[in-house]
Amino acid sequence: MLNPRQVMDTYYLDVRSMLLEIAATLDRHDAAAEGEAAAVARDDPRRQKIEQALRFLAAGGSRDDRTEQLLLHFSEEPVAT
Amino acid sequence: MFIVQPHYHAISRTTQDYERMAAAGVVAVAEPAFWAGFDRLYPETFIDYFRQISEFEPTRAAQYGIRHFCWVAVNPKEAENPALSRAVLAKMPEFFEKPTVLGVGETGLHKSTRNEIEIFEAQVDLAVRHDQLLLVHTPHLADKLYGTKRILEVLKNFRLNPDKVWIDHVEEHTIRMVKEAGYWLGFTLYPITKCSPRRAVDMLERYGWERTLINSSADWGPSDPATLHDCIFDFRRRGHTLQEAIEVFHNNPVRYLGQNPKFDLPLIQVETREAGLLASP
Structure with a gap:
């Protein structure tokens, strides 16, 4: 490493x-x-998703799960039909 | 460097891929059955496709010294047609007897619909009854988290040997649940979607490389077999040794795929003739 x-x-x-x-x-x-x-x-919800992600990254601090948190942020449950 | 490319859709690629992969050290590829870019209407179309990847592709790859193996399955997108899927499943056992067919794959989920789950369960059952390896596709992008959880729930209902199951396309938000379930897992490297070469190395460093397979994939969409080599480059650039690279990119695929004796490549150990050379990565 x-x-x-x-x-x-x-x-x-x-x-x-x-x-x-x-x-x-x-x-x-x-x-x-x-x-x-x-x-x-x-x-546009995609623009909002991007801006929320940027605010999360800008929060700073020491952590090692930013990638995981962004993937969770971009995840969706299926819509019931 | 000796490399096994464990997830490669040759049917959608040109022969130039084989030439470049051979030049870059790829010695074997494994081709899961997948979506053809359009929804097929007839079981016979699948059967001819299985013939192509089990009979013709090994000859094309052999021109470049690459061993070609494959899997057969109905992919999750086309599982939306259960009648068609069941007709194809009925013919799959004939292909398990072919000399380069390794198991059932890639099955799994795409949108996690009721039909997809029904056909996924039928293919897991088929793999168990015929003692085949099982390659499971997890959904793309926003659907991955939910779909991966559903896949693990479905698999829990079967008496499976986890050694024989490979859950593919995991990312940072799904890796722990797959590892904890005890299955093999795969990272799939794409220019834009799924996982990048560097993130794959991050996950190797964080979670270890046991039971882990790395593939570039290569299909109809924007994809690049050389992302696997980008990953190897980044792995080595971070100071990991040649033997460690061989463990990840050659020996791990041999360990998993070699559970089917048709995949008969040997494990590789690097040795040098002069003392001290191995100390240098």
Whole structure:
């Protein structure tokens, strides 16, 4: 296993790139939403899911289950028919 | 490096895959039966598909020195048609006799509907009655957590040897429940969905690699057999030795699949002729 410095040395630039992709996608979504479409876009449950996930990641602290928690966040029970 | 690719859908790939996998050290692949990209209408279409993966694909792979094995099953998506599924199940035992067929798979759940569960149970029963290995697909994305729990509930109702059961496509939110149930588990590496090569190595480091299989999969959708090699690269980059990589990416598949004597690849142990070389990873 890598030590903490090696983890950052190895993966920092990749994480930076992934964060920029998230930022660019949110910018793209906002830019595409104008007028009435803006409210609809804000209410898109997928956008809300993403923003909730980002707030969870931004909470900071030391933990080792962020991936598991995000997967639970994106999980759904089947709708009864 | 010697690599076994334990979950590979050759039928949806070009021969170039075999060439590149062979060049990168893949010595064997195992091809579960799966969805054809459309819902089939006739049992005979499945039978011809089983013939293709059990008779033709081994010859295509052999051109590149790769051993090809396969599984037969009705996949969960097409299990929505129980009459069709039962007609196919009736023919599956004939294929258990073929020299490269390893067991029943991939069965499991997709949307966890009543029909899917009925046909999943019928295939588990078939595997038990014919003493076959069992490969279980867990659902995608948002459906995975619920579907994996339902699969484990269904399996509890059978007198199964957990050594013979492989629950595939586990992720961080489903790995513990599968490990605790005592089954083999699989990580499936995709460019976007399921698991990434790095997350797979994270889980290996956190939970150990006993009873664990790693596959890139490769199917009709965006998928890449080389994700398995990306995973090996990251595993080695983190300081794990060559022998440890062989344990995960070759010997573990041999341990699981080799429970069927048709899968006759040997376990591999790295030795060097000069003392000290093994100390370097």
